[in-house]
Amino acid sequence: MKRLREHAGLTARDAARLIAVDQAKMTHIEAGRISVGDATVRSLATGYGVTDHGLVDALAVMALERTVGWWRAYSDLLPRGFLDLAELEHHASYVRTVEVTQIPGLLQTEAHARSVFENGLTAELPQRELDARVAHRMERRAAFRQQSASPR
Template sequence: MPPRLSPTVRQQRLGIELRRMRERVGVTPKNLAATLGTDLPKISQMENGKSGISAERLRIWARTCDCADGPYLDALLAMTQDRRKYWWDGYRGRIPNGIIDIAEMEHHAESLTILHTSFIPGLLQTSAYASAVFARLRPPLPRHEADVRTAFRIQRQQILVDRPKPYTAFIHESALRMQFGGPVVLREQLESLLQDSERPGVEIHAIPFSLDTFPGSGESLYLACGPVPELDTVQIDLSQGPKFVHAEADLQTYREIKTETEAIALGPAESRDFIRTILKDLAGRS
């Protein structure tokens, strides 16, 4: 098969893990190619996510690199076997690949934790609120593209219905009060947020202005926990598009931010009361 032109973040991640495994014990690409019965370009393509790897070859790769971590290898083997088409593949060519990769990340995660300071997290947005967020992008999106992105975002939310998994959202008061679309849209959004907070597995934690500061206050981050910690991923919003972080040192930093944020944020029940207070502040505004 010819190399993939645009490997997904998940395909790239498998390649990253193959390269880490090889480099950890100092095996050269040339030696690995000889062991697998292939050539150097093929090894490079596998490590870049541009070519897949069979389960048999992955086992040989692991043995050659002295990797005997059973749960980790099982998780990598599962990645090699997953060749299905998913709903998000229907959006390829219509929206940027990075946005599609978020849906793929969510689908395969064991649990999800998000921290937002400027707007409500995507999996919890109403259609009207999502449309208002996309309307604020610069440069402006054509109407049809904004509509496609809104539809994609709403379809992503089925992950909380069809495949429920632990989902924790830390939302700063600034995001809870930011009036994308105006007060009517925000009221509808906050009411929807209260309903979502009662879903099984969903926890919403508010971070009030009254806190002096909190870890990670300068950025929004999305932690997707994999089947083993080595396969955790953090997604960060940038003006150029989503960025996916895999380096262990960076992952550890974001795990610490999560732990520290948990310690200072309001609990689920307190957060619901806090959101109701903001709703009262919005009463009568139009």
């Protein structure tokens, strides 16, 4: 939505006026921190002059499909990027990754994940955050395995 707004030559303040919210809320909407309904997506698209109805329909469906999943239990424990990654994986049709320095997160065992977080590039983590990161990684792994075993 942000790219569509920018393509239309509008500011976040202009977009906020289209849906009667303040600029800060519009920024949160565009960043995906606040979800909106399909009607809001359609209003913004109309205000941006988007004429591709297929694109607008796809964006509206995406807005409706925004899921509050298992990863939300970690919202007060982990950085936002961890939650975003789990949500993106949840909605993905497939995942391709190449990592040459370590085993990909979705393939790590609990012991390996713990070692990665204990000895990684970040500063030493408090035990609670270390345990949360490992538990989150294991749930990502389990959710991915379950999802990939189910036909789409």
